[in-house]
Amino acid sequence: MTGASEYRKADDNGDRYILEMIGITKEFPGVKALDGVTFRVRPGTVHSLMGENGAGKSTLMKCLFGMYKKDSGEVYLSGSKVEFQNSKQALDHGVSMVHQELNQVPHRSIMDNIWLGRYPSKGGFIEETRMYEDTKAIFEDLDIDLDPRRKVNTLSVSQKQMVEIAKAVSYDSRVIVMDEPTSSLTEKEVDHLFRIIDRLRKKNVAIIYISHKMEEILKISDDVTIMRDGRWISTEDAKTLTIDGIIKMMVGRDLSHRFPERSHKPGGRILEVVGLTSLHQPSIRDITFDLREGEVLGVAGLVGAKRTDILESLFGIRKLSKGEIILKGKKCLNTSPAAAMANGFAMVTEERRATGIFDKLSVNFNSVVANLGSYVRGGLLDSRSMEKDTKWVIDSMSVKTPGQKTQIGSLSGGNQQKVIIGRWLLTKPEILLLDEPTRGIDVGAKFEIYQLMNSLAAEGKAIIMVSSEMPELIGVTDRILVMSNGRLAGIVETKETDQEEIMRLSAMYL
DSSP states (O other), rough: OOHHHHHSOTTTTOOSEEEEEEEEEETTTTEEEEEEEEEOOTTTOOOEEETTTTTTTHHHHHTTTTSSSEEEEEETTEEEEESSHHHHHHTTTTEEEEEESSSOTTSSSHHHHHTOOOEEEEEEEEEEHHHHHHHHHHHHHHTTTOOOBGGGGGSHHHHHHHHHHHHHHTTTTTTEEEESSTTTTOOOHHHHHHHHHHHHTTOEEEEEOSSSSSHHHHHOEEOOOEEETTEEEEEGGGGGGGHHHHHHHHHHOOOOOSSSOOOOOSSSSSEEEEEEEESSSSSSEEEEEETTTOEEEEEOOOOTTTHHHHHHHTTTTOOEEEEEEEETEEEEOOOHHHHHHTTTTTEEEEEEEIIIOTTTSBBBHHHGGGGGGGGGEEEEEOOHHHHHHHHHHHHTTTTTOOOOSSSSSSSSSHHHHHHHHHHHHHHHEEEEEESTTTTTTTTTHHHHHHHHHHHHHHHEEEEEEEEOOHHHHHHOOOOEEEETTTEEEEEEEEEGGOHHHHHHHHHHTT
C-alpha cells in the first residue's frame, strides 16, 4: 500500500500529473464528507476511483467540477492552480463529466444535445451543416454509428451514454470523469465503451473512472485510488491489485464471502402466475411460474429480455391481455399499483432517482410515502407515528443519515435504496418485487442488502429479484427464472445450475 506522504510526491518516473487535488476538505451539516483528500491523475491513463457509497467519491468530483465549493484544499490542472465556480468553467478548461444519471433534452436531436448552449453560428444564424459535420467527425473518431439528426428519445440507454461521452470529447477535454458508465450496458456495449476509452487514452486524455464493478476496474485501469469514510486510503498500480484486496481496503475489513450464507428453506407455494401476457407488445408472452414462502426467485436474461416487464405486470403498471395472478389461492386483479399494494405486493424500481425517491424531500417523507393513508387521524397526518416508523426504517435498515429531516438526495445510493426497501416493508407486503436492487451500490452496501433479503425470506416473505449480475443471482437466490425475448426459457434450481446454462437459456428465443 502506498503511504500518504509518499503519494504526495511526484512518482519515480517523474511523470507530470494533469490533475492534482491536494488536501480537499468538504463538510455538510453533521457530516465531514471529505477529510484532507489528495488525488493525482496522470495524463493518458485510466485512474479508477473506488469506495463504498458515502466514501466521498462523488463529492470529490463535484468539488472538482465546481458543483460544490470545497472548504479547503487546492486544485491544479496541468500545473496551474484552478478554482472552478461552476461546471461551465470546468468544461471551458477541458474538464468534463459523464454522469450516471443522464440529463438530456429528449425531444431534440443528438447534435442539438451535444452543442446546446454553444451552437456554431455565422451572422446570427446557427450553422446546421457545420454542426452536423462536427458531430459526425467526433462519432467517426470514436467509432459511434449514429445519425446526428436522430432524436435522443429514440435512443437506447447505451446509445445515450455514447452521446454523453461524445459531448465530453467535443469540449476538447483533457480530463473526463465517467460515473458508473456501464451500469446499464450489455457486455458487447461495455466492450465498445472500453475501445472508446482506449482511443481517448492514446490521445493523452485522462479518464477518471468510477465503478463498483471489480472485474471491470482491474481490466481497464492503470491506477486505482481507494477512499473510505471521506478519506484517501491508497493509490495503487492496477496490475498489483486483486478483488479481495480492493474490497478489504474499501470496507476496512475482510469480506472474503461476497454473499451471506443462505440459512432458510422455502416453504409452501404462496403465488401462482399463469399465462401472463402483456396487452401492449412487444413484451411478455405466456409466462407461467410459482413462488414459495421464504423464497428468493431470481429473474435472469439479456438486455431486452423483458425481465422488468414481469415485475411491472405483477404490480399493475403494465396492462394484461390475459393471464392470472393467484396469491394464497385467491385471484388478484392487479389493475394498478394501488390495487397491487392492496393485494400485498410491493415493488422497488430499477431507476432509483427517476422513479424511486423524491430526492429533494426528507428521509422521513420518503420512508412513509407509500403508507400515508395509515397515518391519517381526524383528517390530519399523525407526525409522531410517521417519525416512529421512519425511525424503524433507519434503525432496521441501518441507514446512515444525519437525521430524519435530511434530504434523501444527499444520501449515498446504498442508503437511498435501504430507505426505499424500508418504505415498502412498512406496507407489510406478502410479495416483494426487486428490480436491480443493488445497481450502483458498493460491495459493502450490497452485502447488507443481501443480508436483509435473507432476513425477510427467513420471516416468510417471498421475493422476486431481477438482476443483470450473474454472480449475484447465483449467490442469493433459490431458483432462477430465465427470460429470452419476452418468453420464459426455463426455471433452474440455483444450486444445480451455472452461468453457462443460464446464458444458453437466455439466448433460446433470439
